[in-house]
Amino acid sequence: MNSKTELAPAVASILEAARERPGGDAPVDVDARSLPDALARAEADGRVPIIAEVKPTSPTADGTRSDDPVELARAMVEGGAAAISVLTEPTHFGGSSESLTRVREAVSVPVLRKDFLVREDQLDVVEADLALLIARFVGDQKSNDSRASQNTSRSDADLEELVVAARERGFQALVEVHDQEELEDALAAGANIIGVNNRDLAKLEVDLETFESVAPHVPDDVTLIAESGVSSPDDVRRMREAGADALLVGSAIMDHGAGDSDVTENTRRLVTATEEDE
Ligand SMILES: O=P(O)(O)OC[C@@H](O)[C@@H](O)c1c[nH]c2ccccc12
Structure with a gap:
């Protein structure tokens, strides 16, 4: 773990569960749809590049939506989502994983797999155009994790290993960071x-100043x-002014x-939040 601060209990439990989850049997071979190309297409048509997320619930959500993920994804693309x-x-x-597979079959835009991946074999559970790798959750855990040292075949990979492993399989890697130190790790x-x-992820609080x-x-x-x-057109404009190529x-x-x-x-409300509207 890179950071000195403790994770929120909900996040610690997510991470614990993630480390127990099995991987796939054999490496996947993905023919990925390019995210940069999809973002450029959105820009070319005057749409703010939005990556819209099918998220039935979360530890910070007010409720759960049980709509069909395919219907949700189609509705997002209809509203102009770039990915x-x-x-x-x-x-x-x-x-x-089934939701992701069904969504990827139903839409033609790139699809990101949003999960908490800590080992290479977990990339092999399902094909996607991009895999999320969270800098804070991968890294120097081998040294301070007794489980890892007891069973090296299941130990966590470091960030660079996971980036390489993702690309070898054809995924684009989206590396998530929260501060400058993690950014340095991602670039390295x-x-x-x-x-x-x-x-x-320590407090589960949101602050757009982070970006x-x-x-x-x-x-x-x-x-x-x-x-x-990001919840309003103003937030979209604020993140774009600060240099965001896309918003998730x-x-x-x-x-x-x-x-x-x-x-x-x-x-659509966010996709159309261009500077000219101000
Ligand atoms: O619902 P929001 O605030 O628009 O956030 C979306 C996305 O950024 C968030 O779901 C997220 C960012 N990183 C993650 C890592 C795992 C799970 C979820 C996430």
Whole structure:
């Protein structure tokens, strides 16, 4: 773990569950749809590049949406989403690998697998165009984890190993960071698509200043994504001004509290938040 601060109990339990989850039997071989190309297509048509997230629930959501993930993803694409993110974490986010496979068959935009991956074989559970790797959850755990030292075949990989393993399988790797130290780790691991998570995994609180403070340190050739806490067109403009090439948005589009909220409209509202509207 890179950071000195403790994780929120919900996050510690997510991570514990993730480490117990099995991997796949053999390496997958993905023919990935390019995220940078999809973002460029959105820009070319005047759409703000939004990666809309199918997230049935989360530890911070007000409720659960049980709509068909395929219908949700189609509605997001209809609203102009440049790409889709699908949670595959089952115990805390209501996700599944099957949902991701079905969504990827149903839409033509790139699909991100949103999960808490700590070992290489966990990449082999399901094909996706991108795999999320969270810098904070991978790294120097081998040295301080007794389970890992007892059974080296199941020990956690470090970030660079996972980035390489993801690319070998054809995935694009989206490396998530929360501060400048993690950004340095992501760059050292060779990441070229980086997400800055505005949600602090220690406190589960969101602060859009997180993106604003990390973004200036990101090299220009990196595809930079602002993640979490974007709920209004103003938030979209704020993140774009701070340098976001794309925004990853879940809760504001899923609108968990209002079960039948219109996902297409929720997406369109953010996709059309261009600077000229101000
Ligand atoms: O619902 P929000 O605040 O729009 O956030 C979406 C996404 O950034 C968030 O779901 C997320 C960011 N990193 C994660 C890692 C695991 C699970 C979920 C996440």
